[in-house]
Amino acid sequence: MVNGYQARSLQEALDILSSEAVIPYSGGTDLMKKANGNATYLFLNKVPEMKNIREDRKYIRIGAGCTFTEIIESELTPAILKEAAALVAAPAIRNLGTVGGNICNGSPKADCALIFFVTDSKLRLVSKKGERVIPISEFYLGRNHTILQKDELLVEIFMNKTGFENYCYKKVGARKALTMSRVSFAAILNMADGKITQCMIAFGAVGEVILRRKEIDDMLIGRTIPEARAVKENYLAAYEQAINPVQGRISAEYKKTVCMNLLGDFLDSKGI
Amino acid sequence: METISKAIKKKDHDSKISGQALYADDYVMNGMLYGRLLGSSKARARITAIIIPDLPEGYLVVDKYDVPGTNRVQIIQDDTPVFAEETVEFVGDPILMVVGPEYNKVESILENIVVLYEELVPTFNMRKADTVFFDYHYAKGDFDKAQDEADHIFEETFQTGHQEHAYLETQGIIAYPHAGRMVIRGSMQCPYYVHTAVTKALGYDARNVQVIQETTGGGFGGKEDFPSILACQTAAAALKTNRPVKVIFNRREDMAFTSKRHPSVCTYKVAVKDNMITGMGIDLILNGGAYTTHSSVVLQRALISSSGVYKIDNLRVAGRAVKTNMVPSGAYRGFGSPQTIFALEMMMDHVARKLGTESLEFKEKHMVKQGDTTATSGKHHFHVPLPEMIQRINELTDYPAKRKRYSRQSGRYRRGMGLALSFHGCGFTGSAEGEHIKPVVRIRKAADDQVEILTGNTDMGQGLKTTFCKIVGETLGIPFEQVLIENPDTDRVPDSGPTVASRSIMIVGSLLQQAAEKLRQIWQTGEEQIVEEHYVEPKFIIPFDLERFRGDAYPTYSWAVNAVEVEIDTLTAETRILGAWGIYDVGVPIDLNIIQGQMQGGLLQGIGYAAMEKIDYNAQGIIRNNNFSDYSIPTAMDVPNLVTEVINNPYTHGPYGAKGAGELSFAGAAPAYVEALENALGVDLNKVPFTMEDTMGVLREVHHHD
Amino acid sequence: MISFMLNGTKVVSTARANEPLLNVLRNEFHLSGVKCGCNEGECGACAVILDGRLANSCMVALGSIQGSKVITIEGYRTTERFTVLDMAYASVGAVQCGFCIPGMILASECILAKNPNPTRAEIQAGISGNLCRCTGYNAIVAAIGIAAKEGQGLW
Known part of the structure; x- marks a missing residue:
């Protein structure tokens, strides 16, 4: 009876993945929504290499198989990630769903993926043939469509260890819990010696992929607050042009207004 | 606080909190088959052909030809078909049911059935609907005169939307033939409504239908008419297969294909003189959906409640419940009055x-x-x-x-x-209690002096088992534990009317109090005694004339x-x-x-x-x-x-x-x-x-x- | 064949690895206290305690719980902690239609296991995945608060 494989190590998981037609199953909360009696799953939820949260010299390394609850409870994960993880669905889902699944499912509404975008995090993808580490911005090809190869697993997410303290995060859903993002917004702005050193903005649920436009944010880098204020109008106009939500059950107009309001408010809060 | 108001542990608390209470889906019977409905995929169409694949052994299709009595569900009227006849009138309108021993197989058969339609133009906009199910109006005083004499006249239109009941337990019915009779068990508010409907659909003698309510996971009006429809369909399947058939809706079916609160459009015209409202002209449209179900009575209550808690001397009130090709609207907590009360309260605020x-x-x-x-x-x-x-x-x-x-x-x-x-x-x-419902209750005292309440009313979570037992226990002067109440079974309980309209405590509870009072007076320890009580309309009531909307x-x-x-x-x-x-x-x-x-x-x-x-x-x-x-x-x-x-x-x-x-x-x-x-x-x-x-x-x- | 601990007993299921745990519990082990309200992880009626944490059993494939511990209301109702919750729920009439209640009780346990003295906001968050259409949640939130007080030392 081969209708599922329980991998006990990363090596075993990669072996099975390279030789069998299986669907990687991490937390299961997205897969099980679309019940599929013919699916053969590769169960990754007990693969130890994917369950760790640790630090190396450069990064916080988050196992892709860590559940949202584990993210919230970890001492190592930054506050901005905890806050987003805590707004995913509800406890009985957060205890199952994983950050890896959140990324690989390929939804532009994914709450934690937004945080990995805004923090310019990297993904460690591993296959039997080798591994690669890529910025998350290169991971997505479109909605539900990523560069992950059939024999490849997202094993870890690398986040910088510092620099995310001055953040703003907002999830707008239909209600206060058990809700998908209608719009989500994350922003980080850092200063040194009176100049903006980092400005990182990301929007969720407004397009096929989470929206992160470094070239727009670069307009503010190296500027003092008054200098930034001087280019504010152009900066906002660039985002105004970049944000084109798809018309769905939630109106594009609503989504865009919220995005621009939150962005404007964020700049205001920084005196820009 | 009155003594009776003091809260006690509910009768159904223990079985529910421990997970032991059995709901419709929790019953499994020998040889039981599972059924699933195929609903229309078109909002309005003529069915030209139904192509059914070869069915595996043990699987059957049940449709309008398998309804031996009348292929209509008796609700207030009988325009709702058990299974679709020539046309379908909303997306989800049930066409047939597939039954068989394995639910997954039933599902895959269903996916392979092809229905060919000749599409007709559907109506979704209630303001443009050309079929008026019900049209009522009434007046008090002289609204024209109030308008003529007014300092100001304000007019505004208000809208309310559909609402889904969202009871946590979806609709579910089990039907099985037993000794030449048909037994229905399931999630429902009104066993006798189901009884009437199944009797007619099967063409049975009323004595040969038995309806038993199982623990019901919420109703709010949503299990007032719909269980009658599902019970007729499931009974037809049970009759055809001669086996128990269980149909439990999944959440998506339940949300898409079962009744909702009526959407409304309501216009208020208000005449004001000396800063006081002297008259109101009210015009209401209710979106009834595809079939009439409860629209007539929902409309009546909506219109009667449309001037709310206010004394308005000159009133002109009119309303229509119209047909659209949407899921039939039905009963939902408030029954039409929340729609007009919303409009009225906003109007008062705006004026x-x-x-x-x-x-x-x-x-x-x-x-x-x-x-x-x-x-x-x-x-x-x-x-x-x-x-x-x-x-x-x-x-x-x-x-x-x-x-x-x-x-x-x-x-x-x-x-x-x-x-x-x-x-x-x-x-x-109006006068429905006295003229149509004629509720009856019974109290049976067993030889061991345990007292059992026999009514057709259901506890769907609102606590009726507890409140009924408190009334009877208090009146008899016996402990709450000595009073028993089971889920109603039409073989055992009289028809005390449906569990709707905030009537159960006031009407049925009153009858129980009277019955208990009688029993108290004739109480013979150690003997079996039965007391029955019938409804009599209170004397103070000004009789209601439904033609003219006049009276109490x-x-x-x-x-x-x-x-x-x-x-x-x-x-x-x-x-x-x-x-x-x-x-x-x-x-x-x-x-x-x-x-x-x-x-x-x-x-x-x-x-x-x-x-x-x-x-x-x-x-x-x-x-x-x-x-x-x-x-x-x-x-x-x-x-x-x-x-x-x-x-x-x-x-x-x-x-x-x-x-x-x-x-x-x-x-x-x-x-x-x-x-x-x-x-x-x-x-x-x-x-x-x-x-x-x-x-x-x-x-x-x-x-x-x- | 997947084996796991079910309410303290080792069991082996013959169901397919992709089968939702909800179906396995209800159909194979006849644990009808586990309710199916939506089958999409959106209501919490099917919640169980999986390796010490609340989980919607409709969202769990059987193959993912090899060697895990599962507790349903049928196992939990024999505990002393259940008795405290039972009395607390009864005292405020928190059980109406009852369909959400087995999941709600297990959610209550998980709240108190994590934090024996939860704030109102923590209680609300802890049951935020368990929909109830009857009560308006007041009585349930109150009951969990009462249980926290009455169950001193149990959690």
Whole structure:
């Protein structure tokens, strides 16, 4: 009876993945929504290499198989990630769903993926043939469509260890819990010696992929607050042009207004 | 507080909290088959062909040809087919059922059945509907004259949307032939409604149908008519296969294909003289959906309630329930009155603003009091405690001061406070109890002196088993534990009428009290005794003439004052509820915990109705958000502590002073919520649900004009 | 064949690895206290305690719980902690239609196991995935608060 494989190590998981037609199953909360009696799953939820949260010299390394609850409870994960993880669905889902699944499912509404975008995090993808580490911005090809190869697993997410303290995060859903993002917004702005050193903005649920436009944010880098204020109008106009939500059950107009309001408010809060 | 009001542990508490209570889906019988319905994929079409693949052994298709009696479901009328005949009238209109031993196989067979349609032009817009199911009107005084003499005439139109009941247990029925009879078990509010419908569909003698209610996981009106439909279909399948057949809806089927609250469009024309309303012209359209089900009676209550708690001397009221090619609308907590009460409360608020007075003051000047005539020229026979209820809510909420404070705000977060007055006419509309229902109750004392209550009424969570047993136990002077009550089984219980219309305590509870009183007088220890009691209409009632809408539509009314306080985030248009209050008059509560549960539960359903619950139909007439993810009902994080209180106002003709309660808690929430939004936004609003997107629309508009 | 601990007993299921745990519990082990309200992880009626944490059993494939511990209301109702919750729920009439209740009780346990003295907001968050259409949540939130007080030392 081969209708599922329980991998006990990363090596075993990669072996099975390279030789069998299986669907990687991490937390299961997205897969099980679309019940599929013919699916053969590769169960990754007990693969130890994917369950760790640790630090190396450069990064916080988050196992892709860590559940949202584990993210919230970890001492190592930054506050901005905890806050987003805590707004995913509800406890009985957060205890199952994983950050890896959140990324690989390929939804532009994914709450934690937004945080990995805004923090310019990297993904460690591993296959039997080798591994690669890529910025998350290169991971997505479109909605539900990523560069992950059939024999490849997202094993870890690398986040910088510092620099995310001055953040703003907002999830707008239909209600206060058990809700998908209608719009989500994350922003980080850092200063040194009176100049903006980092400005990182990301929007969720407004397009096929989470929206992160470094070239727009670069307009503010190296500027003092008054200098930034001087280019504010152009900066906002660039985002105004970049944000084109798809018309769905939630109106594009609503989504865009919220995005621009939150962005404007964020700049205001920084005196820009 | 009266002794009887003291809360006790509910009769059904132990079995439910331990997970031992059995609901329809928990029953498995030998040889049981599973059924699933194939619904129309078109909103309006003629069926030209149905292509059924070769069926594996043991699997069958059941359709209109398998209904041996009449292929119609008897509700009030019988236009609802058991299985579709020549045409289909809404997306989901049941065409056939596939039954077989394995649910998954049934599902895959269903997917391979092809129905060919000749599409017809559907109607979705109730204002453009050409089929009028019901058309009623009535008048009081002379509205034309009031208009002629008025200083001002204001007119405005209001809209309300569909609402899904969202009971946690989906619809479910089991049917099986037994000794030449048909047995129906399942989730339902009204076993005798189901009994009548199945008898007719099968063409059976009434004695050969048995209906048993199983533990029912919530109803709110949603299990008033729909179980009759599903029971007829399942019974036809059981008859054809000669096996037990179980049909349990999945959530998506339940949300897409079962009844909803009627959407409405309602226009109020108000004549004002000397800053007082002298007349109202009210015109209502209810979207009945594809079949009539309960639309006639929902429309009646909506119209009768349309001038609410106000004394309006000159009234002209008209309304129609129209046919659209949408899921049939049906009963839902409040039964039409929340729609008109929403429109009315908003109208009162808007007129007040136009006249430069504060909303509540203006409403208070128009409130009815004991002795006043009702909208239908009946009489408010009993004390109307609204003044003391308003005083109490002001104490609790600081409403007048907050309302004033919130009227001018700037900044990101803006607060608002709204208040609504409402009522619920207790029991069936008009003379239905005496003329049609004729309820009967029985109490049986066994030889061991245990007393059993026999009524057709159901406990679907509202606590009826507990309240009935308290009434009987108290009257007999015996412990609560000595009084028993089972889920109704039509073989064992008389027809005491359906469990609807906030009638169970007031009408059936009264009969039980009388029966218990009789039993007390003839009590013979150690002997089996049975007492039966029949309904007699109270003498004080002014008979109701349904043709003219004249007389006492209800013997009495329950009253409510609700307040809601909100905070809007102007950047996102998210609205947080800071507080929600309800002061209620339900006569004497038979159990304080139960009443609090009814008041809080209804209040939150009303907030959901106002703020977030929106059925999203597409242009083909398909409900797109047929799941709990996309149709949002409030979670525990969406509300603060709901503050509800009851005041003491015993009803002389109810058991221990009780009157109707369950529906009362709903209607005031929506107008209070929207008034709060108005207070925060500084504009007049006229619809529910009023969603975040709607709020954002207002904010953009306001910003635009700044 | 997947083996796991079910309410303290080792069991082996013959169901397919992709089968939702909800179906396995109801159909194979006849644990009808586990309710199916939506089958999409959106209502919490099917919640169980999986390796010490609340989980919607409709969202769990059987193959993912090899060697895990599962507790349903049928196992939990024999505990002393259940008795405290039972009395607390009864005292405020928090059980109406009852369909959400088995999941709600297990959610209550998980709240108190994590934090024996939860704030109101923590209680609300803890049951935020368990929909109830009857009560308005007031009585349930109150009951969990009462249980926290009455169950001193148990959690």
